[in-house]
Amino acid sequence: MSEITSIESVQKMLGAQDYVCSRALATVVFLSLRLGRPLFLEGEAGVGKTEIAKAIAAALGRKLIRLQCYEGLDAASAVYEWNFAEQMIAIRTAEASGGADRDSLKTELFTEEYLIERPLLQAMRPQDGGAPVLLIDELDRTDAPFEAFLLEALSDFQVTIPELGTIKAPEPPIVILTSNRTREVHDALKRRCLYHWVDYPEFEREIEILQARAPEASEALSREVVSFVQKLRTEDLFKKPGVAETIDWAKCLLALDVINLSPEVIADTIGAILKYQDDISKLQGSEAKRILDEVSATLEPV
Numbered sequence: 001m002s003e004i005t006s007i008e009s010v011q012k013m014l015g016a017q018d019y020v021c022s023r024a025l026a027t028v029v030f031l032s033l034r035l036g037r038p039l040f041l042e043g044e045a046g047v048g049k050t051e052i053a054k055a056i057a058a059a060l061g062r063k064l065i066r067l068q069c070y071e072g073l074d075a076a077s078a079v080y081e082w083n084f085a086e087q088m089i090a091i092r093t094a095e096a097s098g099g100a101d102r103d104s105l106k107t108e109l110f111t112e113e114y115l116i117e118r119p120l121l122q123a124m125r126p127q128d129g130g131a132p133v134l135l136i137d138e139l140d141r142t143d144a145p146f147e148a149f150l151l152e153a154l155s156d157f158q159v160t161i162p163e164l165g166t167i168k169a170p171e172p173p174i175v176i177l178t179s180n181r182t183r184e185v186h187d188a189l190k191r192r193c194l195y196h197w198v199d200y201p202e203f204e205r206e207i208e209i210l211q212a213r214a215p216e217a218s219e220a221l222s223r224e225v226v227s228f229v230q231k232l233r234t235e236d237l238f239k240k241p242g243v244a245e246t247i248d249w250a251k252c253l254l255a256l257d258v259i260n261l262s263p264e265v266i267a268d269t270i271g272a273i274l275k276y277q278d279d280i281s282k283l284q285g286s287e288a289k290r291i292l293d294e295v296s297a298t299l300e301p302v
């Protein structure tokens, strides 16, 4: 991690992975790497929260281990499970080969051979190239008991398996947590982390992202697309389009050889940016044209 000497070096390192990073975001990433503190990223959908973990792992040459959260996620699925099927086979084989001694079988069955390592345990294991990046994605989808469990796991980076003992990370992983804020994550967990709200990028930065991710798009089309999407975000919509949608839309337009936006083109491709029928119907008729006219008026010809 010797290349991480400044905030600019973080921007440069992520830029090399085609990840465009504001100074504020680069600052928390820098601090998180320097201080070894988990990074908690909250923000709207599709603004690059998950992607930054991938970019950091790729840039540092570390393994990325992802724990995708969901409702009902429990410690067993997050840390480890015993491979019951394999254990059963071992028991049957021992029985078939004659008198299995219960005690020796027990010690034999609860060894690493029968352990299924889930992301949190994997993240405690030493890896080639250094400690891995542990991405705990969409934390807001889990429940409070799991959060409490995480709090403990993240404070000492060790896992205790009754049959095997305690496994401790030789070097703590680089931890990135994300949330879409469908509910508030508990203060105690947030306090352990450096926090950053990932906002929609401003105009020039979104153009830069588009150039990095869809370089085939002409400057004129990019400016139109970004302006239109940015304008849409100010409208009263159920689900505002993220950066991911901007990129998708530009790629769709390129595939259709579109050079300039028109109300017809927008109507045909609207499914790339809006994913709810109510939002789409709001944009039908003269609405798309109104927004497009407003956008065209603000864009200077390039």
Ligand SMILES: Nc1ncnc2c1ncn2[C@@H]1O[C@H](COP(=O)(O)OP(=O)(O)OP(=O)(O)O)[C@@H](O)[C@H]1O
Pocket: 018, 019, 020, 021, 043, 044, 045, 046, 047, 048, 049, 050, 051, 052, 178, 180, 209, 212, 213, 243, 244, 247
């Ligand atoms: N700053 C950025 N630089 C480069 N690409 C970006 C950036 N932000 C977003 N993207 C692009 O947008 C896509 C979606 O980003 P990502 O999946 O990280 O969003 P997210 O914030 O995790 O969304 P969700 O909350 O829906 O999971 C990425 O695949 C990436 O191509």
Ligand SMILES: [Mg+2]
Pocket: 049, 050, 051, 137, 178
């Ligand atoms: Mg994500």
